[in-house]
Amino acid sequence: MNTDRPIGIAGAGSIGCFVGGMLAASGRRVALLARPRVIQEIATSGLRVTNFDGSERTVPTDRLTLSDDPSIFSDAQMVLVTVKSADTGEMADLVARHAPSDAIVVSLQNGVGNVPLLRERLPGRSVLGGMVPFNVVALGDGRFHRSTSGDIVIARDAAGTSALSVPGLAVRATDDIDGVQWGKLIVNLNNALNALSNIPLRQQLAQRNWRRLLADQMAEGMVAVRAEGIAPVSPTPLPSSWMPPLLRLPDGLFEMLLGRTMKIDPEARSSMWEDLQRGRRTEIDYLQGVITAIADRRGLDAPLSRRVIQLIHQAEADGKGSPGLTPEQIRAA
Ligand SMILES: NC(=O)C1=CN([C@@H]2O[C@H](COP(=O)(O)OP(=O)(O)OC[C@H]3O[C@@H](n4cnc5c(N)ncnc54)[C@H](OP(=O)(O)O)[C@@H]3O)[C@@H](O)[C@H]2O)C=CC1
Numbered sequence: 341m342n343t344d345r346p347i348g349i350a351g352a353g354s355i356g357c358f359v360g361g362m363l364a365a366s367g368r369r370v371a372l373l374a375r376p377r378v379i380q381e382i383a384t385s386g387l388r389v390t391n392f393d394g395s396e397r398t399v400p401t402d403r404l405t406l407s408d409d410p411s412i413f414s415d416a417q418m419v420l421v422t423v424k425s426a427d428t429g430e431m432a433d434l435v436a437r438h439a440p441s442d443a444i445v446v447s448l449q450n451g452v453g454n455v456p457l458l459r460e461r462l463p464g465r466s467v468l469g470g471m472v473p474f475n476v477v478a479l480g481d482g483r484f485h486r487s488t489s490g491d492i493v494i495a496r497d498a499a500g501t502s503a504l505s506v507p508g509l510a511v512r513a514t515d516d517i518d519g520v521q522w523g524k525l526i527v528n529l530n531n532a533l534n535a536l537s538n539i540p541l542r543q544q545l546a547q548r549n550w551r552r553l554l555a556d557q558m559a560e561g562m563v564a565v566r567a568e569g570i571a572p573v574s575p576t577p578l579p580s581s582w583m584p585p586l587l588r589l590p591d592g593l594f595e596m597l598l599g600r601t602m603k604i605d606p607e608a609r610s611s612m613w614e615d616l617q618r619g620r621r622t623e624i625d626y627l628q629g630v631i632t633a634i635a636d637r638r639g640l641d642a643p644l645s646r647r648v649i650q651l652i653h654q655a656e657a658d659g660k661g662s663p664g665l666t667p668e669q670i671r672a673a
């Protein structure tokens with residue numbers, strides 16, 4: 341593949357700026373399609389990508405094009421879709437109009453509906469599913485910090501994986517991207533709990549009552565997913581079915597296990613928490629909403645997911661950021 345054609349980032353926020361920054365830092369040409377406020381921030385402070393292990397990569401400005409004009413995709417070899425799920429349809433239409441027809445489109449989004457939607461809006465193009473297991477926090481002043489561990493996974497395609505894997509950003513290929521995205525959806529059921537808690541992920545996961553609530557929600561989610569005949573593939577080193585019992589372990593045992601399998605910075609929080617704080621619409625309908633839709637279709641009960649959806653919608657409507665609830669308040673809501 342000709343690596344001198346740029347890699348387009350369709351919606352440069354937390355994930356887009358981090359992934360785009362890492363690719364540019366390794367010499368790839370990168371075209372970031374961003375909002376004016378993000379362009380302004382990077383134009384003023386530069387783009388810095390930092391990592392949970394303390395490392396930092398310098399992003400050379402000559403490898404970056406930054407614009408709110410989608411015509412920057414006109415010679416893209418690949419376009420990485422990094423908008424929130426509600427914006428996927430609109431972004432697909434921009435890609436259809438502006439990116440060359442041979443550009444590979446990769447969704448690096450959470451949820452299981454983005455790839456089918458991109459394929460529907462981009463007929464005849466190569467659209468690959470992807471999964472980002474790690475968290476990125478936008479720390480301001482152009483700094484995008486990766487705060488948890490894990491490698492990106494994308495559907496097997498020689499050109500896609502080789503263009504994206506660079507030092508510090510490993511990309512693995514899978515033959516079962518659907519299973520991987522469903523497995524990530526199960527993990528992402530915590531996005532809403534973390535958003536409602538108003539505490540960092542590490543602090544939340546250190547408390548057994550939060551873990552029990554998450555375990556109950558995951559178990560409920562897995563019943564629905566399995567009823568669809570889907571076998572979720574865990575994005576962590578531990579199988580999805582082990583997660584609920586492991587989450588219920590006492591604090592000391594769980595802490596030891598977590599420390600051996602994942603790195604989580606003290607400031608890491610879910611992307612849904614960031615949405616609530618910024619007064620943006622969340623992805624709740626694309627995460628817990630998928631579980632309740634299956635439950636409705638199959639006559640299953642999914643009371644925890646329903647409760648969490650209601651609380652997130654309430655927080656969106658209130659527009660005051662995270663309500664800072666306890667697990668007991670969520671269960672009783
Ligand atoms: N953040 C994280 O740690 C993780 C996120 N993910 C997933 O990755 C995806 C992206 O998340 P994240 O990076 O957090 O999202 P962000 O909201 O930080 O980034 C998306 C950016 O795209 C912008 N955007 C939307 N439409 C356009 C457009 N037409 N032109 C230019 N810019 C546009 C948004 O602006 P605006 O807000 O103004 O619409 C926003 O700045 C989501 O599906 C998320 O669930 C997966 C793993 C971890």
Ligand SMILES: CC(C)(CO)C(=O)C(=O)O
Pocket residue numbers: 450472473474475476488527528530531609610611612
């Ligand atoms: C926190 C993380 C990495 C996993 O749940 C995530 O996917 C998100 O913040 O959207």
